Amino acid sequence: MSRKKSTKALLEVFGFDPLDHTSIARQFWKLSACPFTKKSCTKYDHTRSICYGTCSVTNSIENVIICPNRLYEQDYLAIQRVSEDAFGGKEFFLFDQYIKHTIDGTLPSECVVALGHNSGKEVKITNMSMDWVLAYIKDGVLLNYVGIEVQSIDITGNYRDAWYAAKSKSNDIPAAQHGLNWANVHKRLIPQIIRKSLIYSKSNLVKNGLYFVVPDAVYKRFENIIGADIPQTQSVNKETITVHTYDLGPPQPFGRPRKLIPCRSLRFTLAEFSERFIAGPNLPSSSVLDNKIKNILACS
Template identity: 65%
Template sequence: MAKISKSRSLVEIFGYNPTDITQIARQFWQLNACPFIGKACSKYDHTNTICYGTCSVSNGGQNVIICPNRLYADCYATIKRVSSEVFGDAQFLLFDEYIKKVTETGTSLDCVVALGQNSGKEVKLSKMSMDWVLAHIVDGALTSYVGIEVQSIDITGNYRDSWYAARDQKMNIPPSRHGLNWANVHKRLIPQIIRKSLVYSKSRLVKQGLYFIVPEPVYQRFEEIIGNDIPLVQEGGKDVISVHTYDLGPLPVSGTTRTLTEARTLKFKLDEFSSRFINGPNLPSGESLDGKIRGILSCR
């Protein structure tokens, strides 16, 4: 069996361990396909010629999911979990399933319809694209809905040598040279969550605010900015952000994919989250900035 470097490494490629040489694992390599959404993989190199298919990597002793589609395992189980939490036993349908049901039964449905990139289309509003909207339909009418944001983390650097060694089934897979773009947490991810939550909180049809599905290691970087002591609430509301974090399960047997495991569930007020982002407990002091500038200017 091939050996993977214990430093930074690729954890999943096209859904499977990079050293998995079973027929089913290699079929996904050959097809450039994603086993979690049942479609072609979209993770290409910058020239758009090589499909890398990397789902997750190791970083600092943690396995980190780098592709949002990885969070849709088991037929969108993470999305269905939100549907169940908000709308109870109402039937969950992807958009194509909904169209088929309407054709067969007319409008006499009590169901939840998922609208997103892989189901119908994303809801786009004022240059913002909502990842998922779960719409509760009763007798053909929209009665309420809830929004879901799904995030992973972007990668930096390259892992070309590691990837080719895995593809070519080499006995030793060298360390990856990737990094993770943690700066995006405060530059892009947190502002997106705040802005989208504000939009949902103003709707008369929204009762449960925004749900945020994210890998546990990524949310830990959120806590480095907002603190890990944000006051939690027990009940949802249109001004509440609900967070579901996930980790990868243990290394599976060959020919199977890793499970997704529920790590944490948190609920907190949008106003508290926004305030902590602007004035958070880990915000550097003015004195720190003064000292940094003096230090630069004093260099000879």
């Protein structure tokens, strides 16, 4: 079984290799379900009529995670890692676990409660939704909390023919026709990180700033804009941005999803991050725009 040789291909659909025809992989296809959130998949086409379930794709040089839910494997381990970094070994609960322990009277005196995707309610303020908030509670009192932004990248174009071939269990999947919307990094993702970091920095209870969980391939595009040499800091405060990047591990035997591998942990100040975005090291020189307009108008 093989994909046609191409620089573009589907890598995971409903959590499994598109060529994986095992019963467990096909069960997720039938259910349109996500093995990482253990919920219904949310990856639909623009008409909301077809659940594509595509977790990751390849381009000419790398694997790229295109669904943020892919980052939630092993019971939201990436979110638990943030809790460990921000609050140490405090017991971690999703919201339903927190409620259960509260009702049972077994809630520890100190714990961290996750509010966000499939865990209680997302925190929304001024038309902005915070992906995750981890709340540190001691003896029933909220003492501290930290925000987490989780991002992947959107596609352009489509991979319809490749997807239908995989759905029909074809052993010969054609090349995909997708692109990756890297323009969103500077149009939407970086401004969103800055805005949300500013909101958390104004809180009287936030002491660890904002965490950013992102595929390593996507964060590399951040570095194309803000630079890879942005100074890091060892201190942590409400104006800190901490980045945790992830990539997919090697292929697994059919019937098992790939593992998510931690790649990098970076920490810097909101001020430095914002300044790098505004005055970015990769901005064009002063003459580039002048010459571009002159060339269009054929002026000297």
